[in-house]
Amino acid sequence: MKRHKTIIPLSHDHHVILKLAQEIKRNFIKTVLGKSSIENKVKHVISTFKKELLPHFNHEENILFPLAKGKDAELDRMIDEIIEEHDKIGRLVSKIEVGDKEQNLDDLGFLLESHIRKEERIVFSKIEEILGDELNIIEGQIYAKR
Ligand SMILES: [Fe+2]
Ligand SMILES: [Fe+2]
Structure with missing residues (x-):
């Protein structure tokens, strides 16, 4: 989708995050990370969360969503969700080393x-529909994390 x-x-x-999600699931793809140990995946998840996921969530929560909020009740509900x-993702990452690590990685993979x-197919499409060129207001404020 454009x-x-x-x-x-x-x-x-x-x-990038979708690739990570696949690589940390049980029995997954044949990339270097996908084939590496549970311990290595856990370490990778913890550092990627800090370096890439958290800044990504912050861009959504602090730049994009404030612009999108208060215009459409359905969109507001989606954003809250x-x-x-x-x-929930943050809580899962913070407990990733507690208990069955392989299961935790699998759960996180599916949740991510x-x-x-949901964001790509539903929420961002709805944001584009409701905001249109109002999105230009935040141009340049959001950048890729890698
Ligand atoms: Fe998100
Ligand atoms: Fe996102």
Whole structure:
């Protein structure tokens, strides 16, 4: 789908995050990270969360969503749900080393995947529909994290 230019950097992040989501799931793809140990995946997740995921969530929560809020009741509900998912993802990462690490990585992989797909397919499309060229207001404020 063609994205508004202002939010293309977030879609770029989504691409990177989706790959990570696949790589940390149980029995997954044959990339270097996908084939590496559980311990290595846990370490990678913790550092990627700080360096890439958290700044990504912050761009959504502090730049994009404030512009999108208060214009459409359905969109407002979607944004609230997305912010709750950010918190849930953060809590999962903070407990990733507690208990069954392989299961935790698998759970996080599925949660990240469904979160990103929801944003790309539903929430961002709705934001573009409701805001249109108002998105130009925040042009240049959002950049890709990698
Ligand atoms: Fe998000
Ligand atoms: Fe996102």
